[in-house]
């Protein structure tokens with residue numbers, strides 16, 4: 496039933512674009528979205544999503560539920576890489592999935608909730624998995640087919656740039672709205688938001704990680720608040736920052752570098768305030 500609803504939404508977007516071709520209605524173009532819109536659900540057991548997706552810019556609404564946190568990462572597989580091989584590497588003890596595909600987006604770890612994202616899809620196979628501690632069993636994939644339905648990225652109030660293992664935040668980041676998340680670095684990054692413990696700073700988190708994570712952490716790790724998630728080298732995604740409670744937060748990247756050190760421990764933590 497869910498799949499059916501998604502298919503209708505996609506078909507509606509296609510029909511809308513076809514109508515524009517006839518000059519039927521210029522106002523439709525300016526309306527909420529000519530981008531196809533689909534919902535991906537993940538709970539503690541599995542991921543529910545369509546098996547085929549249109550190419551181009553697609554709004555992907557990630558809905559999480561259950562008791563544990565969820566952290567979806569989407570990879571567009573490199574040419575010649577099968578889903579089977581990719582999943583083997585992903586589940587392996589020392590596998591590097593970022594070598595076999597480009598990370599195109601997802602969600603930062605979060606408890607039950609919702610994150611609205613937009614991803615750019617190109618024809619081919621996309622595998623996505625719920626990346627939590629230990630090997631994940633929640634993995635699925637879809638095939639991206641056809642010409643792009645939408646060539647329009649969403650309008651953004653600002654863009655976060657992943658540059659030289661740092662997050663460069665746009666002015667007034669923390670206000671709710673759609674933000675771009677772009678990565679000119681040669682490696683993938685993974686943005687997740689945590690609330691800072693009162694009196695602690697982003698620097699305290701970096702030092703705490705460098706010291707091996709002893710004692711009380713400077714952020715509330717028990718309640719990850721989502722964020723843009725993974726983004727591959729030379730790729731961009733979009734996400735809607737929801738209205739957060741007033742306070743101080745960090746956006747951190749917890750992917751390991753080659754030597755195993757977390758990017759956050761190397762300083763990839765940016766602090767922001769919500770008024």
Ligand SMILES: [Cu+2]
Pocket residue numbers: 660683684685748749750758763
């Ligand atoms: Cu990183």
